[in-house]
Amino acid sequence: MSKILIRGAKVLGGEPQDVLIDGETIAGVGAGLSAEGAEVVEAAGKVLLPGLVDLHTHLREPGREDSETVLTGTRAAASGGYTAVFAMANTFPVADTAGVVEQVYRLGREHGYCDVQPIGAVTVGLEGRKLAELGAMHESAAGVTVFSDDGKCVDDAVIMRRALEYVKAFGGVVAQHAQEPRLTEGAQMNEGIVSAELGLGGWPAVAEESIIARDVLLAEHVGSRVHICHLSTAGSVEIVRWAKSRGIDVTAEVTPHHLLLTDELVRTYNPVYKVNPPLRTERDVHALRGALADGTIDIVATDHAPHPHEDKDCEWAAAAMGMVGLETALSVVQETMVDTGLLDWAGVADRMSVKPAQIGQATGHGRPVSAGEPANLTLVDTEYRGQVDPAGFASRSRNTPYQGRELPGRVTHTWLRGKATLVDGKLT
Missing domain, CATH: 3.20.20.140 (Metal-dependent hydrolases)
Incomplete structure (x- = not known):
C-alpha cells in the first residue's frame, strides 16, 4: 500500500500539521513532513478527525x-x-x-x-x-x-x-x-x-x-x-x-x-x-x-x-x-x-x-491522530455550505428530513486503515 501525505490539515481543529500514512498506520504527525513517492492530499483549511x-x-x-x-x-x-x-x-x-x-x-x-x-x-x-x-x-x-x-x-x-x-x-x-x-x-x-x-x-x-x-x-x-x-x-x-x-x-x-x-x-x-x-x-x-x-x-x-x-x-x-x-x-x-x-x-x-x-469496544477506532495508530481518518471541509440533495446519496433510501436545507461542512476524504474509501467527496 502506498504512502499518503495529508498536508496542512487542522488536526482536531488545531494548528495545521502534516499527517503521513504508511500502509495501514499513521507513520508521523508534525510540521513539514515529507515522504518520497507519497500521494499528497492538500488539506489546508480542512479539519482532520479520527x-x-x-x-x-x-x-x-x-x-x-x-x-x-x-x-x-x-x-x-x-x-x-x-x-x-x-x-x-x-x-x-x-x-x-x-x-x-x-x-x-x-x-x-x-x-x-x-x-x-x-x-x-x-x-x-x-x-x-x-x-x-x-x-x-x-x-x-x-x-x-x-x-x-x-x-x-x-x-x-x-x-x-x-x-x-x-x-x-x-x-x-x-x-x-x-x-x-x-x-x-x-x-x-x-x-x-x-x-x-x-x-x-x-x-x-x-x-x-x-x-x-x-x-x-x-x-x-x-x-x-x-x-x-x-x-x-x-x-x-x-x-x-x-x-x-x-x-x-x-x-x-x-x-x-x-x-x-x-x-x-x-x-x-x-x-x-x-x-x-x-x-x-x-x-x-x-x-x-x-x-x-x-x-x-x-x-x-x-x-x-x-x-x-x-x-x-x-x-x-x-x-x-x-x-x-x-x-x-x-x-x-x-x-x-x-x-x-x-x-x-x-x-x-x-x-x-x-x-x-x-x-x-470497536478495536482500532476512536484512536488518537498520532504516530503508530491505525489510519482511520476523516477529512472535513468545514467552510463548505450547500443544500442537501438526497439524489446524490450513497444510501439506497432517500428519507431525509433535510432535503433542500442548507447545511455546513462536507466530508472530502475517508480512510479505513490507510485505504481511501472517499476521495474528493467521491466513493472509491
Missing part, C-alpha cells in the same frame, strides 16, 4: 434489501466520514443467533467501505419474552458486545435484569430503546400542544423517562452497563445526569435530528418527519444540546433508518418511522454544536469517534 463511529445504524440486511444493504449502507457511512458502524438487530431474520450476526459481520468484511459490528438482539425475535443467545453471539466470530431490541423496548423488568446480569460476565452492554409500550399505543408524534392541535395520538415524554429511570436503577442493582438509545427529552437528560452523579454505569446517545428538528415540523404532515422517538419541543432540543456539550449525553448516534419510497410517501398514519442520517450527521452536528460554540472539533471527535468506539 474516523467516525456510529453505535446505532440500521443496515436492513438480511431481509429488507429494498431499503438498504450492508454494501449501500457502508458506502453511505464512508460518504459521511464513518469508518465503523454498529448494525442493529431488527433484521429479517432477527439477529438473535450466532449465525445471523456472523452473516452481517462477514458481509461487512467483504465490502470494505467501513467496519461493521453487529448488535445482537436481547430477546428472541425481539418479542421481549425470552433471552436470545447472548453468550453464543459474543463467542462467535462477530464477537458481539452490544445487545439491543431497538425498535422495541425490553419492557419486562425481569428480562431486562437478566440481560444486564448476563452481559456483565463478559463486559457487554445492553442498549435500551426506552419506550413504555402501554403509554404509546397509537402514538403518532410527541404529546403536546402540536399533537393536540393536529389531533394526532401523542407519544408522552414520560414513556421514555420512566423506562430510563427503571433501567439505571436495575443497572445499579446488578452492577452492569446500560446504554440509552436516542435519548430525546429534557426529563431524560436529568435522569441520566442524576444516575451518573450516583456512579451508575450508564451512557446515552442523541441523534442529529433530535439536536436540530422540533415537533413543529409535523404541522406539514410530511411523513419524512415521522420518527421514533418523535421530534420533541424546542425546550427539549436545547436541553439535549447542553447535555451533549457537558458530557451528560456521551455520544451522537445516527439511528440511520432507511425506508423505501412507498413506505414514506403515503399518509402520515400509515408511514414508517425513521430517517436516514449517515451522510448528513456531521453537518448537523457542526450546525448545532460547533457553529453555536457548544463544542469544538476535539469535542466532536470525542462524541462521534472516541466514546462510541469505547462503548462498543
Whole structure:
C-alpha cells in the first residue's frame, strides 16, 4: 500500500500539521513532513478527525434489501466520514443467533467501505419474552458486545435484569430503546400542544423517562452497563445526569435530528418527519444540546433508518418511522454544536469517534491522530455550505428530513486503515 501525505490539515481543529500514512498506520504527525513517492492530499483549511463511529445504524440486511444493504449502507457511512458502524438487530431474520450476526459481520468484511459490528438482539425475535443467545453471539466470530431490541423496548423488568446480569460476565452492554409500550399505543408524534392541535395520538415524554429511570436503577442493582438509545427529552437528560452523579454505569446517545428538528415540523404532515422517538419541543432540543456539550449525553448516534419510497410517501398514519442520517450527521452536528460554540472539533471527535468506539469496544477506532495508530481518518471541509440533495446519496433510501436545507461542512476524504474509501467527496 502506498504512502499518503495529508498536508496542512487542522488536526482536531488545531494548528495545521502534516499527517503521513504508511500502509495501514499513521507513520508521523508534525510540521513539514515529507515522504518520497507519497500521494499528497492538500488539506489546508480542512479539519482532520479520527474516523467516525456510529453505535446505532440500521443496515436492513438480511431481509429488507429494498431499503438498504450492508454494501449501500457502508458506502453511505464512508460518504459521511464513518469508518465503523454498529448494525442493529431488527433484521429479517432477527439477529438473535450466532449465525445471523456472523452473516452481517462477514458481509461487512467483504465490502470494505467501513467496519461493521453487529448488535445482537436481547430477546428472541425481539418479542421481549425470552433471552436470545447472548453468550453464543459474543463467542462467535462477530464477537458481539452490544445487545439491543431497538425498535422495541425490553419492557419486562425481569428480562431486562437478566440481560444486564448476563452481559456483565463478559463486559457487554445492553442498549435500551426506552419506550413504555402501554403509554404509546397509537402514538403518532410527541404529546403536546402540536399533537393536540393536529389531533394526532401523542407519544408522552414520560414513556421514555420512566423506562430510563427503571433501567439505571436495575443497572445499579446488578452492577452492569446500560446504554440509552436516542435519548430525546429534557426529563431524560436529568435522569441520566442524576444516575451518573450516583456512579451508575450508564451512557446515552442523541441523534442529529433530535439536536436540530422540533415537533413543529409535523404541522406539514410530511411523513419524512415521522420518527421514533418523535421530534420533541424546542425546550427539549436545547436541553439535549447542553447535555451533549457537558458530557451528560456521551455520544451522537445516527439511528440511520432507511425506508423505501412507498413506505414514506403515503399518509402520515400509515408511514414508517425513521430517517436516514449517515451522510448528513456531521453537518448537523457542526450546525448545532460547533457553529453555536457548544463544542469544538476535539469535542466532536470525542462524541462521534472516541466514546462510541469505547462503548462498543470497536478495536482500532476512536484512536488518537498520532504516530503508530491505525489510519482511520476523516477529512472535513468545514467552510463548505450547500443544500442537501438526497439524489446524490450513497444510501439506497432517500428519507431525509433535510432535503433542500442548507447545511455546513462536507466530508472530502475517508480512510479505513490507510485505504481511501472517499476521495474528493467521491466513493472509491
